[in-house]
Amino acid sequence: MADTTPRAEAVPRARLSPRKRQRISRGIQYAVFAAAVAAVGFGADWASLAEYFADLDVAKEAFPELITVALKNTVIYTLSAYVVGFVLGLVVALMRLSSVAVYRGVALVYIEVFRGLPALVVFLIFGFGLPVAFPGLEFPFEQYGTVAVALGLVAAAYMAETFRAGIQAVPNGQLEAARSLGMPQTRAMVSIIIPQALRVVIPPLTNELILLFKDSSLVFVLGVTSLTTELSKFGGDLAAEHADSTPLVLAGAAYLVITVPLGYVVRRLEAKQRKAR
Amino acid sequence: MADTTPRAEAVPRARLSPRKRQRISRGIQYAVFAAAVAAVGFGADWASLAEYFADLDVAKEAFPELITVALKNTVIYTLSAYVVGFVLGLVVALMRLSSVAVYRGVALVYIEVFRGLPALVVFLIFGFGLPVAFPGLEFPFEQYGTVAVALGLVAAAYMAETFRAGIQAVPNGQLEAARSLGMPQTRAMVSIIIPQALRVVIPPLTNELILLFKDSSLVFVLGVTSLTTELSKFGGDLAAEHADSTPLVLAGAAYLVITVPLGYVVRRLEAKQRKAR
Amino acid sequence: MSTVSPAAPAVEIVGLRKSFGDLLVLKGIDATVEPGEVVCVIGPSGSGKSTLLRCVNLLEQPDDGKVIVNGVELTDPDVDIDAARRRVGMVFQQFNLFPHLTVLDNLTIAQRKVLRRGKAEADAVAFENLEKVGVADKARVFPAKLSGGQQQRVAIARALSMNPQVMLFDEPTSALDPELVGDVLGVMRKLADEGMTMLVVTHEMQFAREVADKVLFMDGGVVVEEGPAAQVISDPRHERTKTFLRRVLDPTHQDPT
Amino acid sequence: MSTVSPAAPAVEIVGLRKSFGDLLVLKGIDATVEPGEVVCVIGPSGSGKSTLLRCVNLLEQPDDGKVIVNGVELTDPDVDIDAARRRVGMVFQQFNLFPHLTVLDNLTIAQRKVLRRGKAEADAVAFENLEKVGVADKARVFPAKLSGGQQQRVAIARALSMNPQVMLFDEPTSALDPELVGDVLGVMRKLADEGMTMLVVTHEMQFAREVADKVLFMDGGVVVEEGPAAQVISDPRHERTKTFLRRVLDPTHQDPT
């Protein structure tokens, strides 16, 4: 089909060129933003905000315990639970990939239950249900041990899925290449598949660290002393004592100081992996 | 290179053929499992377990309120927060993709803060900090409104990232094809990109529903009545009252009845999408 | 086949330059496609062929130089770029059909939303073009149900449905199984015979030799050699062109580098 | 080139059947590769070529039939399959180099862990084979830094490092840029000249015609036609073979189906 449209039908110039149109649209958006800022600026009760969210006197009281006790304990809870979750998660993941059906079944139930329940419910059952039923039950390192196991149980379910996904993310061709060189299954897993899977799981495992860090805010239901308190309870109690949210804001800032950079690292790693593929 | 290895060097038969070796290894694994089951079976105090985790008398008391009040409220909290999070999340996602730098900045800070803080801390600041600072503050629908907004604020941050990822997951070639057919940017977004992005985000959005369902277990910190209580508080209080974990087990089961099938749906959808690619 | 007219060129590219970050990809390209002419662009991977094509309908914004299509300078910042793009059809290596729309809707959506054609007219144009590429029977199915060759033919029909004055093809058969390449090349040959103006990036030397009026050989962001198809492919002047063609045309007679 | 010996065949396939779920992919294949012979398998997509190859080194478990390599029946359930696989080298379309290991380690890991060779010996074998395929200078880099052609040549060298008695190739050049195909085919031609027994799935008809002793044409899970390369490719007997070859060898002269 020869194109019979007359050449003369020139391309119309836009009444407003895209460049101009964009400039106008952007102007409107800035205006909306400025209006919103102004509304907040005049509407908000700045005096109240400063008094209740940034009260220096109250803030002073929070230190140094906010760091030396609360943040320290939060980090201890998180890391110890991470270790428990990592080891248990690896075991569950291997069970999940086992050739023995009952292991797969047990692992599946474990994962489904612990991913499906709120951490709070796990803590309540674990922290009070079990000890009431079995009065002798004790964990090493007292509070720290109890928290590590309770939080670790929840983390293990997520980590098990991460490990499994990591192993399955290694292209099948890798295993086939290894087997076609005469490597037995176990050797191929150890030398070829697992080293590659570990790289894949670093970002989700770091993400799990962030989630655990936040979940550690729930250990208060297990009961804590002034020495084993963590960030959210410390901030919450001090806030209640003074009827002033400044300590909570400080505790929140302490969380962000850890979670935001870690989140950034996770996204960098993920982007790098996407590019490498 | 001609192969000079003598043909006679036959492939060795395995002393134990792989088939036999596998059968033995599997036998060992089953034996270990049986031993573990036996250890638990004899070691556990079944009478205690039954009394404290499956006490029929206590269970009877939990009904029908477990369903008619607690589960109902949990569902109401979750769904209303989901709606708030969806709308707010969409707005934040569009701000995040805006060409105006301040919008991108505001959206980024919002996302980082609300993803970086434990939901508990958000609830405490939101439930007690804000009302103390601004005594007039009220939400519609009382308790339900407060929870919807508090939980929705947290959900919005995650959903915003989901929406953004969904839009960016549509291959660039789709936008290029649309633009090369003469579609303006907005038209291409509406007719080509967003319909495809919506399909991509269905699994993560369903996942977010599961997470919200679990996070609703934290609304107790905002203060609830026996009419607005939800699953974990209902189960926890009843368990404390009877010093018996059966109500908690029932509440846990109620969570699982919702989260496990939803999780299954998510994985089915994800697998389908992976295959479609 | 070649219907060179005294009118202005269909596509005129003048001093086109484009870099990505520090990487200078197009180092000043000049080229012309006359109305009704078929021009093939060949060259090694990374030489800038796709970038050149994408600059012609402004999927990439050139850093410098002019692109003039049928007398309208697309690189003029005040031109209505959406209106201008409608005159230029583009076919991609990866087809880029809209997977959420049926084949028919793939062909009608831009007609209706952009050209504001009614449903009846848009459908008629769509079917006419689907007939032309031989997949009219697939109008109601979704792209995922089609073979690669069928998808690419639908993509060609989709571009044709906007009544473009020029068609750009970027390696349209590279993603296809060898057995399916022929169908698509057949459609392109038919289009050329009907007088469509075409600018084609391809590795199919036989197609270039038989169908193209002119061949450009690009390497390292410049046009190294340019001339009638028979001459450039069968009797190249430049050493780099010779090496490239020897490798592509006769892959088995060669030692590892 | 063909050095048919009075000894047993290098590969013998008898009545091989394989299905995936309800899909019967191989419907009883019989084939023989003599020592030193090069056999090419051609055929349309989905005809079962890859499955056949993968059954030969038991990457897929056949449902029925026998595979005998150098007198050892691999399909015997009591054979040490890992030991048997070492005698058969395999080269994949997607290269499948180990991305976390350097080129050298890709070549030595199986030698050391499976054949229990010492480091010095494994390195020597690796370098010898890297020389042979022309990428010895890349021994210390990671696969991601290599072009597709270089990766595939490394993959060939990796397989050779296990001193296989037979080499299997599954479309070794299909994932390569056209310009890089030649290097890999060159290496394969050299291997064939040196007397390696090879079973090659390929779409490169020129290679098959020039290098193969025998060509099998498969379609729909059966061997439709089998014979000397020149005969099957230049003068096929069966209609389906003729259609296939016409499409592959002359893609531009064809109407859309």
Added chain:
Amino acid sequence: TDSGPTSGNTAPGVTLAEAGKLKTCTNLPYPPFQFTQGGKTVGFDVDLLDLVAGKVGAKQEIVDIQFNVIKSGAALNSNKCDVAAAGMTITDERKQNLDFSNPYMDEVIALLVPKGSGITSLDQVRDKKLGVQKATTSLDYATGKGFTPTEFEDSGKQLQAFQSGQVDVVLQDLPVVNEWLKKQGLSDKFEIGAEIETGAQYGFAVKKGGNGELLKTINDALGAAIADGTWARLYEQWMGSKPKSTPGK
């Protein structure tokens, strides 16, 4: 650390969860019984139990935990602590899960209302939002009267919710309310509308059937403190007034 029954205490026969420590479970803040002041937990209960700690040669350590797991016995049964002390009322229901000491104070609960509202009884606030602390006798009392009050995790959150208008009136133990009203600004806005004598009494508790020796030590210490006037002195120090009645008399 030792686990389970240990020796190493000076008082014979008394076993502690952790040698050398008398662990006390409570729910903070609960002024004037237990609350944090300058980083330390102080209060009436704290001082009374310090007497007990002295007798067993241990140092008191406070474990802050939800009140419902205190009253259910779970906190004690799981060895989180040796004794529960949280301004806790002795009730028949709680007796099933805990072994209570002798009472150490009579319980009075108060209805705190906005100043000048004229409210003097619970019956006047039927249409208002009532705030209580989770799992307390105030909650039981209000539910008994047909209310569905909003329940807060601890008295601190209850007060904050009241101050910010999330609830209109609150029900809480009188000593706690008195302590609140000492806070700057609160007595200008709020007042006690009604004092309700429940007839119940406060007591400490140990693990059900698990620690008779400790319970005896507690009762001995309480008896001695009441007898020698220490109890009355501490009462006046923390409650701000002389005791109207003396438990066990």
